[in-house]
Amino acid sequence: MESDIDLILRVKSGDDSAFSEILKRYYNKILNYVYRYTNNRETSEDLTQEIFMRVHRSVKNYRPEAKFSTWLYKIATNLCLTEVATRAKKYASSLDEVQQNVGSLEDEKSVDQLHVRYRSEIKKMIFDAMNTLSEKERSAIMLCKYEQLSYDEVAQTLDCTVGAVKTYVYRGRMKLIDKLKPYLAEVEIDEM
Amino acid sequence: MKCDDIKALYDDFKTELLGSEELSAVNKHIGSCNDCNNYYLENNKLSKLLDNWEEIEPQNNYVSKFWNKIDETELNSNKGVLGFFKGIKTAFVVPSLAVALFCSLLIVNMYRTSTTSPTSDEDARDNIFLLEINDIISVEGYESLKIYGLWYDLEEEPKEG
Numbered sequence: 643m644e645s646d647i648d649l650i651l652r653v654k655s656g657d658d659s660a661f662s663e664i665l666k667r668y669y670n671k672i673l674n675y676v677y678r679y680t681n682n683r684e685t686s687e688d689l690t691q692e693i694f695m696r697v698h699r700s701v702k703n704y705r706p707e708a709k710f711s712t713w714l715y716k717i718a719t720n721l722c723l724t725e726v727a728t729r730a731k732k733y734a735s736s737l738d739e740v741q742q743n744v745g746s747l748e749d750e751k752s753v754d755q756l757h758v759r760y761r762s763e764i765k766k767m768i769f770d771a772m773n774t775l776s777e778k779e780r781s782a783i784m785l786c787k788y789e790q791l792s793y794d795e796v797a798q799t800l801d802c803t804v805g806a807v808k809t810y811v812y813r814g815r816m817k818l819i820d821k822l823k824p825y826l827a828e829v830e831i832d833e834m
Numbered sequence: 835m836k837c838d839d840i841k842a843l844y845d846d847f848k849t850e851l852l853g854s855e856e857l858s859a860v861n862k863h864i865g866s867c868n869d870c871n872n873y874y875l876e877n878n879k880l881s882k883l884l885d886n887w888e889e890i891e892p893q894n895n896y897v898s899k900f901w902n903k904i905d906e907t908e909l910n911s912n913k914g915v916l917g918f919f920k921g922i923k924t925a926f927v928v929p930s931l932a933v934a935l936f937c938s939l940l941i942v943n944m945y946r947t948s949t950t951s952p953t954s955d956e957d958a959r960d961n962i963f964l965l966e967i968n969d970i971i972s973v974e975g976y977e978s979l980k981i982y983g984l985w986y987d988l989e990e991e992p993k994e995g
């Protein structure tokens with residue numbers, strides 16, 4: 643498989659098909675990363691398109707010393723945090739999205755409706771709990787937990803030290819445990 | 835290791851990054867320390883709970899949608915540049931020409947003023963008069979006129995007599 647850097651070099655030389663390859667490689671990841679900030683599918687699609695348009699516009703500024711994915715997550719994080727801040731009120735009432743998801747899933751007869759409701763409720767609770775974290779704590783947890791970036795990569799993405807990332811993750815997790823306590827009681831752990 | 839050190843190792847423990855010595859130290863500690871055991875347990879539960887936040891699938895046409903947006907943006911930016919020049923043509927061409935004409939007249943006039951003789955006929959007459967006084971004035975006259983300030987060239991002291 644062609645490396646990200648080789649693809650970017652092709653994009654820099656004006657090869658659009660290489661950028662389509664970048665899209666296929668990262669679009670889904672970035673879409674879901676954005677989704678965890680917005681909890682809204684439509685907004686996430688729009689923001690993800692905007693992120694890749696920015697990447698396309700500024701690809702000439704990308705230097706291969708940084709991993710492409712780290713650079714991409716950096717752009718995505720900045721845009722998400724800006725958008726979330728400006729549309730905070732709108733997203734705070736994102737229960738509509740949960741209801742909408744329940745509706746669409748409930749149409750599938752094979753799915754246990756109670757289970758779907760429970761999952762939607764949990765999703766909403768997680769989203770609300772994440773909203774109580776600071777920007778850095780939230781981003782650090784998202785990048786570590788869902789994007790599986792290393793501490794070093796998260797530090798590069800958030801422009802901070804590895805030590806600071808560990809602190810953000812630790813504090814963030816403690817806050818989440820506190821907020822989600824009623825739900826944690828129901829989680830069963832097989833092994834330690 | 836202290837409790838804080840053990841807690842700090844949670845992520846490395848989860849991602850199996852611990853060396854065998856550290857791993858056995860952690861296992862030994864959480865086996866005997868309730869607080870740390872609870873910390874590891876709650877974090878494991880949180881991790882499992884967060885897995886419930888399932889992923890969404892992108893729209894099928896996201897690649898073509900992206901390129902359509904790029905085309906639209908390029909089209910709009912071209913329109914912007916053309917529109918800018920068009921606007922200049924209709925709204926600014928006459929005032930711009932008027933300003934340019936005024937500036938050139940001003941510059942030509944300034945040039946002419948700077949190259950023509952600064953003295954008028956009256957100035958020339960005054961100069962001749964002063965030179966004549968300088969030639970005929972006595973030392974006494976010069977001393978008495980000094981109270982009005984210098985009016986001749988210092989190199990050229992008035993002649994005695």
Ligand SMILES: [Zn+2]
Nearest residue numbers: 837867869870
């Ligand atoms: Zn302990």
